[in-house]
Amino acid sequence: xxxxxxxSLSRKLIRMSWNKYNLYNMATRDxxxxxxxxxLFQQKWIAKRxxxxxxxxxxTEKQFKRVFNPKLPTVSNMFSTGKxxxxxxxxxxxxxxxxxxLDFIVFRSNFAPSxxxxxxxxxxxxxxxxxxxxxxxxxxxxxxxxxxVDPTAIGTLKxxxxxxxxxxxxxxxxxxxxVPEYLEVNYNTCSTVFLRAPMSxxxxxxxxxxxxxxxxxxxxEYYARSK
Amino acid sequence: xxxxxxxAFRLGASKPACQRIAPFAxxxxxxxxxxxxxxxxxxxxxxxxxxxxxxxxNAEVEPIKLSRRRRKFHEWxxxxxxxxxxxxxxxxxxxxxxxxxxxxxxxxxxxxSNAIREKIFQQYTSDPTTWTVRKLATEHNISLRRxxxxxxxxxxxxxxxxxxxxLQSKFLKGMExxxxxxxxxRNLTEPLIHIQPEVKKPKYQIIDEDSDFTPEASVNNDxxxxxxxxxFSEVQKSQLIEELRAKGDKWKAVExxxxxxxxxxxxxxxxxxxxxxxxxxSVHGKKEPMVRQADGTLRSAQTTEYAKKMIRY
Numbered sequence: 001x002x003x004x005x006x007x008s009l010s011r012k013l014i015r016m017s018w019n020k021y022n023l024y025n026m027a028t029r030d031x032x033x034x035x036x037x038x039x040l041f042q043q044k045w046i047a048k049r050x051x052x053x054x055x056x057x058x059x060t061e062k063q064f065k066r067v068f069n070p071k072l073p074t075v076s077n078m079f080s081t082g083k084x085x086x087x088x089x090x091x092x093x094x095x096x097x098x099x100x101x102l103d104f105i106v107f108r109s110n111f112a113p114s115x116x117x118x119x120x121x122x123x124x125x126x127x128x129x130x131x132x133x134x135x136x137x138x139x140x141x142x143x144x145x146x147x148x149v150d151p152t153a154i155g156t157l158k159x160x161x162x163x164x165x166x167x168x169x170x171x172x173x174x175x176x177x178x179v180p181e182y183l184e185v186n187y188n189t190c191s192t193v194f195l196r197a198p199m200s201x202x203x204x205x206x207x208x209x210x211x212x213x214x215x216x217x218x219x220x221e222y223y224a225r226s227k
Numbered sequence: 228x229x230x231x232x233x234x235a236f237r238l239g240a241s242k243p244a245c246q247r248i249a250p251f252a253x254x255x256x257x258x259x260x261x262x263x264x265x266x267x268x269x270x271x272x273x274x275x276x277x278x279x280x281x282x283x284x285n286a287e288v289e290p291i292k293l294s295r296r297r298r299k300f301h302e303w304x305x306x307x308x309x310x311x312x313x314x315x316x317x318x319x320x321x322x323x324x325x326x327x328x329x330x331x332x333x334x335x336x337x338x339x340s341n342a343i344r345e346k347i348f349q350q351y352t353s354d355p356t357t358w359t360v361r362k363l364a365t366e367h368n369i370s371l372r373r374x375x376x377x378x379x380x381x382x383x384x385x386x387x388x389x390x391x392x393x394l395q396s397k398f399l400k401g402m403e404x405x406x407x408x409x410x411x412x413r414n415l416t417e418p419l420i421h422i423q424p425e426v427k428k429p430k431y432q433i434i435d436e437d438s439d440f441t442p443e444a445s446v447n448n449d450x451x452x453x454x455x456x457x458x459f460s461e462v463q464k465s466q467l468i469e470e471l472r473a474k475g476d477k478w479k480a481v482e483x484x485x486x487x488x489x490x491x492x493x494x495x496x497x498x499x500x501x502x503x504x505x506x507x508x509s510v511h512g513k514k515e516p517m518v519r520q521a522d523g524t525l526r527s528a529q530t531t532e533y534a535k536k537m538i539r540y
Contacts, residue, residue: 028303030329144372156401167402172308172312174405175321175322176326178326179338188396189383191383199421207333
C-alpha cells in the first residue's frame, strides 16, 4: 500500500510522468545519491528502489522478477578509440524488455501524460495493434508491430469526433517530449511502429532513464542475485 | 495552485469577539455609558472580524502556512521552473543539455521530420524498382527497418485518409515544434543494419601457462578452431583473392590461389590397393583426420569418412 503520494516531495522518487511535481523532483535532484558510505546491500537496495520507481512502477516485485532476464547482450570495447566510441556498461539494458510493453510504447510515443494514463488507454480499448484492438497493457510488441491510438483518447487533443482536433500541450510537459530511437511515430494518424529492442550504442544509452549506468548496474546485481 | 503569499484558511476553534461582547450588551442597559466606553474600542475589532467572516463563507478562520517543501516548489514553479510551464516553440526545452540531469549518457536523437518521410514515400511510390528499400536507406542515412516502418506508416496514412479519417496535422505540427524537429536538417542518422550480439555460454579453452592464445604460437591455440569458424589467415587470403578478381587482376588472383594450402601430391606414395585414413597427433601437427588416397593425393578427410570411426586421439 502506498503510504506517501506518488509524486511525494519528501521521497522525491522520479516517475514516468509529465506531472509538474515530478519535473520539480527531477530538476532538484541533479546528482545521483551518495552511495560511498553505504554497505553493498544498501547500495543495491537504493539503486533498485530508485530505478524501479521509474522503470515499471506499476509492476509488483513478483511480476518484475518474472519479466527480468539476467542475460544481456554484451558488446566488447576492444576496438573503441575514445570515450565517445566506448559502449556504456551493458547493465543500462536491464530494463530494456519493459520497453516492449504496450503501455510503455504509448507513453514513449507521447500519446499519454503518464504510464498510468497510458495503461488506462490500453485497458479501455483505445489502442490497436496491427489493426486489431489490444486491451492488454502487458502485451509485448514484436519488431515491426504498428500500435495505433484513437485520437479522441489523447489528452492533448480536443475537439469533435471525426474532425481534425486542436492540440494544446500540457503545462510543464515539454521537458519530457522526445522520441526514443527504437520507435517511429506518425502523429498524423497517432500510430507508432516498434522497430527493435533497445540496444547498446557507443557513447550513449537508448533507453530514456533518469539514472546513470552505475545505478542500473547495482539494480541489475540485486535482481540477478535474487533470481 | 495558491501563490505563496496567500495563506490557506481553515475553520478556527476561537469564538468571534462579538459573541463575547453580546452578553454585556444585554446587561449593560443601566450602566450603559460605562459599558459603552468599554465596548467602543472592541466594536471595530468585532466588526472587522465579522466583516472578514462574512467575506468567507463559514465562521472565523485562522491562516496556516504551507509546508516548507510545498513553498519551495511554488518558488521554483514561479522562478526557475517558469520556462517549462509554457511551451517554447521551435526548440526543445530540456532541463539541461539532456532531459535527465543525473544521466548525461541519454542524448535523445531528434526524429525525422514529416517532410522527409513524405519524400521517402513519394520516391518509393514513383518507382519501386529503382527506389528499393535499401536504396532509400542509403540515400537518407537511416536503417532498413526504419524505412520499412516509414513506408508502412505512410501507406496506412494514405489509406486512412481515403477512408475518411481526419489527419491530425495540428497534432503533428505542434509536436514537431515542441520536440524541436528542424524541417530542413537531417537529425537522425543510423547504420543500415543493427547487429544484436547474441551472448551464449562462455567457452573455456585450457592452454599452457606460458603460451599465447594465437595460431602463431601453436596450432591448437586458435580461437577460430574453438569457435568452429574459418581460420583468420584463410579468411584474409580469400578476401585478397576476391579483391584481385574484382579489380580485374586475374593473373595475380590465380597466383594467390596457388599459394593456398592444397592437398599434397606425392607420386611415390601411390598404392594399388589401399587408401589410408590417419590423424597426425604430434604436438605441432594438425589434429584432424587426413586421407592418403591410392593415387598419392594427401587431403583432409571429409566428415562422412571418419564420423563413423571413433577417433579418440
